[in-house]
Structure formats: C-alpha cells, structure tokens
Amino acid sequence: xxxxxxxxxxxxxxxxxxxxxxxxxxxxxxxxxxxxxxxxxxxxxxxxxxxxxxxxxxxxxxxxxxxxxxxxxxxxxxxxxxxxxxxxxxxxxxxxxxxxxxxxxxxxxxxxxxxxxxxxxxxxxxxxxxxxxxxxxxxxxxxx
Numbered sequence: 161x162x163x164x165x166x167x168x169x170x171x172x173x174x175x176x177x178x179x180x181x182x183x184x185x186x187x188x189x190x191x192x193x194x195x196x197x198x199x200x201x202x203x204x205x206x207x208x209x210x211x212x213x214x215x216x217x218x219x220x221x222x223x224x225x226x227x228x229x230x231x232x233x234x235x236x237x238x239x240x241x242x243x244x245x246x247x248x249x250x251x252x253x254x255x256x257x258x259x260x261x262x263x264x265x266x267x268x269x270x271x272x273x274x275x276x277x278x279x280x281x282x283x284x285x286x287x288x289x290x291x292x293x294x295x296x297x298x299x300x301x302x303x304x
Contacts, residue, residue, distance in 0.1 A: 166297045173226030174294025180221045180287055187283040195276045203271055225291055228253045232296045241301070243293055245291045250292025251285065258284025 197207040232249040238244040259281040266277035 163301075164230070165299065165301060169230050169233055170226060172229040172232075172295040173297040174222065175298050176225035176229055177218075177222030179294045180225050181218050183287040183290060184217070184221060187287060188207070189285055190280050191275070196272070198224055199272050224253060224257055224288070225295055228288065228292045229295045229299055231300055232245040232292065233301075236301065243296070244297030246292045247289050249296070250289035253292070254285035254288035258288060267268035287293060 191209065200207050209292050231248050231252065235249060235281050236245055239248060262277045262281035262284070266272070
C-alpha cells in the first residue's frame with residue numbers, strides 16, 4: 161500500500177475545486193437564486209449578493225474539494241481506486257457540507273420554503289460528487 165501523494169491531492173483538489181465552482185455557480189444561477197430570491201423578496205428582505213461572499217464561496221469550494229480528494233486517497237486502500245470510491249468520498253462530503261446543513265436550516269428557518277432547501281441540498285450533493293469524480297481522476301498513489 162502506497163503513501164498518500166500530497167502533491168496529487170492538491171492537484172486533484174484544485175481541479176475538483178474549479179469544477180465545483182463552475183457547477184455550483186451554474187446551479188445557483190439557474191435553480192437556487194430565483195427561488196431563494198423570490199422567497200426573501202416576499203419577506204421584504206431582498207437577496208444581497210456581494211463580491212466578498214462570492215470570493216468566500218470559491219475559496220470554500222477549493223478547500224472542501226481538496227479535503228474530498230484527501231478523503232478519496234485515504235479510503236482507496238479499503239475500497240479500491242476508481243470512480244465508485246471517488247463517488248463515495250464525494251457523497252460523504254456532499255452529505256456533510258450540503259444535505260445535512262440544508263436539513264437543519266430548513267427545519268430552523270421555516271420562512272424559506274422547503275423546496276428551496278431541498279433544491280440546494282440536491283444541487284450541493286450532485287456538484288460535489290461530480291467534482292470528486294473529476295478530481296480523483298488526477299490522483300495517483302505514491303509508491304512506498
């Protein structure tokens with residue numbers, strides 16, 4: 161069993177972060193922003209997007225995806241290399257950073273319709289799994 165190749169974790173994570181950012185902003189613009197914006201507008205609190213929030217989301221995408229590729233590298237010895245393992249790593253991260261928080265927010269902030277939270281949860285999960293598949297493709301194990 162080889163050691164984790166940290167250079168490839170970083171490379172794969174950066175690739176996955178770029179993919180996640182592009183996919184997430186597409187999902188945001190097409191699926192989430194319209195329904196969230198309408199819900200907030202109905203409450204008299206229009207959606208306020210800022211450059212700093214956008215930059216933060218991109219940075220967080222890269223950090224999360226580096227961790228996802230590290231998780232992929234860490235579970236490869238048990239589950240084997242390949243897309244199934246990458247999808248498992250992505251699904252685990254998608255549940256932790258997308259689905260579970262959205263369930264919590266949905267249960268807490270009932271002023272926003274559940275479909276908004278559900279759309280965000282599904283979009284997050286799909287984006288992270290796809291990005292994990294792409295980023296894991298770049299990962300190669302380091303020989304002992």
